[in-house]
Amino acid sequence: MYEWSYNPNFFYNSMNRMHSYVRFLHASPGTFNIDILMNNKDVSTNLSYKDFTEYFPIYHGRYNIKVFPAGNRTKVLIDTDINIPPGSIFTVSVIGKLEDISLYPILDPRLPIPMGKVCLRFIHLSPDTPLVDVRLSNGAVLFSNIGYKQITNYILLAPATYSFDIYLAGTNKRILYVPNASLRPSKFYSIYFVGLSKQEPPLQVLIPLDGNSYLGF
Structure with missing residues (x-):
């Protein structure tokens, strides 16, 4: 296993330079x-905590x-602008507790x-x-x-079926x-670590397929 970083200009090679994809995630605990709404048009209604929308195509x-x-x-909880580059895939997450709720755009980089x-x-x-480590059941540290x-x-x-342990960083305290x-072959996955360690809702992970696994351009 090894880390794989991406070329930030890779997505500009798309033949359709206007085309991008976006989905939303509700990850604001409590x-x-x-x-x-995007540009005052509904893109998701009644989105529940831990739920994703489907990806949808938009212009950059x-x-x-x-x-x-x-x-x-x-009552507006968030009112902000984001930039969507051409040929890109984003998961735009609603994060933070209610008192400091915000948007966090996450790029799903396009990679072979x-x-x-x-x-x-x-x-x-x-x-x-706080800081965490992610390990396999055999003790191997992934992150x-x-x-x-x-x-x-x-x-x-x-590709295999894995069990993950999340620890406070540098300790043996599993949380x-x-x-x-x-995890299936030839796919991209993200482990979204959500919830609260001291209050409800509890810590949990979401492991969806990333759009770079299957979206076409």
């Missing part, structure tokens, strides 16, 4: 369901994003993937959890010293056990 450019409590357009391997990375989105809002590079693994994560 926050009610939300509605999301600058977009205004507003987030509201579901069904209540009088070696056949028969799995690409895996770790994304720390738990606002009250170390990962802090809030940090995104690792992808590593390459053999989460993740069993039976099935």
